[in-house]
Amino acid sequence: xxxxxxxxxxxxxxxxxxxxxxxxxxxxxKISENVSAERDLDDVKSSLVNESENNSSSSDSEQTxxxxxxxxxxxxxxxxxxxxxxALRRQQDGxxxxxxxxxxxxxxxxxxxxxxxxxxxxxxxxARTYLQMKWPLLDVPGSAGLKDSxxxxxxxxxxxxxxxxxxxxxxPLTPLITYSNxxxxxxxxxxxxSPEILDPKTGIPRTPHPSELSPYYxxxxxxxxxxxxxxxxxxxxxGQHMYSIPPGGFRHPYPALAMNASMSSLVSSRFSPHxxxxxxxxxxxxxxxHPAIVSPAIKQEPSGDNISPSMHARKSxxxxxxxxxxxxxIKKPLNAFMLYMKEMRAKVVAECTLxxxxxINQILGxxxxxxxxxxxxxxxxxxxxxxxxxxxxxxxxSARDNYGKRKKxxxxxxxxxxxxxxxxxxxxxxxxxxPSEKMCDSPxxxxxxxxxxxxxxxxxxxxxxxxxxxxxxxxxxxxLTTKPEGRMHHHFSLPGKAxxxxxxxxxxxxxxxxxxxxPSIAIPIGTSGSQxxxxxxxxxxxxxxxxxxxxxxxxxxxQAALHSHHALFQSQPLSLVTKPTE
DNA sequence: ACACCTTTGAAGACA
DNA sequence: TGTCTTCAAAGGTGT
Numbered sequence: 052x053x054x055x056x057x058x059x060x061x062x063x064x065x066x067x068x069x070x071x072x073x074x075x076x077x078x079x080x081k082i083s084e085n086v087s088a089e090r091d092l093d094d095v096k097s098s099l100v101n102e103s104e105n106n107s108s109s110s111d112s113e114q115t116x117x118x119x120x121x122x123x124x125x126x127x128x129x130x131x132x133x134x135x136x137x138a139l140r141r142q143q144d145g146x147x148x149x150x151x152x153x154x155x156x157x158x159x160x161x162x163x164x165x166x167x168x169x170x171x172x173x174x175x176x177x178a179r180t181y182l183q184m185k186w187p188l189l190d191v192p193g194s195a196g197l198k199d200s201x202x203x204x205x206x207x208x209x210x211x212x213x214x215x216x217x218x219x220x221x222x223p224l225t226p227l228i229t230y231s232n233x234x235x236x237x238x239x240x241x242x243x244x245s246p247e248i249l250d251p252k253t254g255i256p257r258t259p260h261p262s263e264l265s266p267y268y269x270x271x272x273x274x275x276x277x278x279x280x281x282x283x284x285x286x287x288x289x290g291q292h293m294y295s296i297p298p299g300g301f302r303h304p305y306p307a308l309a310m311n312a313s314m315s316s317l318v319s320s321r322f323s324p325h326x327x328x329x330x331x332x333x334x335x336x337x338x339x340x341h342p343a344i345v346s347p348a349i350k351q352e353p354s355g356d357n358i359s360p361s362m363h364a365r366k367s368x369x370x371x372x373x374x375x376x377x378x379x380x381i382k383k384p385l386n387a388f389m390l391y392m393k394e395m396r397a398k399v400v401a402e403c404t405l406x407x408x409x410x411i412n413q414i415l416g417x418x419x420x421x422x423x424x425x426x427x428x429x430x431x432x433x434x435x436x437x438x439x440x441x442x443x444x445x446x447x448x449s450a451r452d453n454y455g456k457r458k459k460x461x462x463x464x465x466x467x468x469x470x471x472x473x474x475x476x477x478x479x480x481x482x483x484x485x486p487s488e489k490m491c492d493s494p495x496x497x498x499x500x501x502x503x504x505x506x507x508x509x510x511x512x513x514x515x516x517x518x519x520x521x522x523x524x525x526x527x528x529x530x531l532t533t534k535p536e537g538r539m540h541h542h543f544s545l546p547g548k549a550x551x552x553x554x555x556x557x558x559x560x561x562x563x564x565x566x567x568x569x570p571s572i573a574i575p576i577g578t579s580g581s582q583x584x585x586x587x588x589x590x591x592x593x594x595x596x597x598x599x600x601x602x603x604x605x606x607x608x609x610q611a612a613l614h615s616h617h618a619l620f621q622s623q624p625l626s627l628v629t630k631p632t633e
Numbered sequence: 634a635c636a637c638c639t640t641t642g643a644a645g646a647c648a
Numbered sequence: 649t650g651t652c653t654t655c656a657a658a659g660g661t662g663t
Contacts, residue, residue: 383656388641393657400659408658409639416640434642450644453655457636 380456381448384441387430388419 385393392415399414400406419427441448 383643383654385656386642389656392640396658405660407638407660409637409660411658411660412638412640414640419641431642438643450655451646454645455654457655 381445381452383450383453384437385434387427387434388416390433390437391415391419391422391427391430 392412395415395418396408396411399411399418403411403414405411405414422430
């Protein structure tokens, strides 16, 4: 990731981005994790699909739409996918995208001007903010989705549908690749089969000029050709928009909303006339708003966003005069973790039966730490671009503008906070949020601040300074096992109430309300100290988690120990604490 | 209806 | 400068 910083004049504060350090052992552990987890995950996914078929029609259609219907199809699909994956690799090697900084992002996002900035995924497909260009022929299952696109599937009408993905050869970012096939209109040629884009004026397919790929970002020129579009990250995977817009569309009350030529050309160049319907609210290209804009009226009102684009077209929006008075809510640009979270949420949801975002986020946080530095760097870079784009769109915007927009987030003064508690900082609480019955992964110990890295992600990559910390435990294969096994004796099995001592001591009683009903084993381990929330382990505690080496860069000795330790735990698939061993 | 929960990171506020 | 707070996403849960 040489372009991460490169002194490229990033004036957006990207230089202070931190990347959690992961030692080398984690890489191979991750590989092992993926390999070992894939089988289990596939099984679980299958079961999840079966469940979902009975549970939710939307989920059903989503799942069936993306998954092979039969075993024969599945096998064929697997083979085909492998084949194309290989082809993809060759293609990448061939330099189709030269020196891909983001080998996992072989897609282009197509903004959809129809209704690009609705706030949630409960929208029709046309409301998608960006469509994704996929690698040619890579997206085999997508064709299935494509053929079904004629009938609006609930899959893109709801963002709550877990999207099952195959774990094989799945880059952490691939959800973005596979999710939006059905957003190509039925009559549209399979745009994703070709990297070419359509001229917005003529509609003639043409090959995108490299300069068009990312004219937003003058910096990191090396990434321009490889990163499809920074705005692609504004397009969540489940038909959800990263930002919202007022139902009446944007009227760019702020001069900042007027995009400069390069921006508009970039956006417009992404559009296929087949895919873009006339803007229902006379949205000019130069008026393309950043989806961060959210009308205060609808910001907290998902239902209000569910107005279909057609409705927008039909009924005249709210008198613009009124909205001019209101200052639209410009959301903060997403940070790296948020980008990661948006992307991986569906996958985690699909892998687990968890639905609660709090629990999912714990898993995501853990996975975030288990990411390799390179992988994290991608998100840091994209977050940086996100911020830059945001700043370009809204030069005068400040995060302070959003202060107070939310109603009282946290209880500032927790009456029960104990002085000796490591949760002195009131921000976070040590709560084992994951229901023990459904736990598919234990939350990560939060040691982000502990993993202080050099000033830039790239620097972080070059000179890891973070401790080995709990990554050995973090990199445990994601297991969805729900039945206790013999391995259980490896960890500090405690009665379910044992967590009470931990959570009660480190968290407010109120905060544990959601998890109190399902007590899970929570064992605090060595904490970062700088991070407020105490890590809760619900797995066998790796000795490295407690080892002093976690507080310092691993020495070769420690690395060797870690490796052996990793091997040990790799041979033992993560046993989840599903119920107290009693 | 709305806040909470949970995660990390960015940015602002404040001492 | 360092610490703390707020917000960004998400969606189930609780009030």
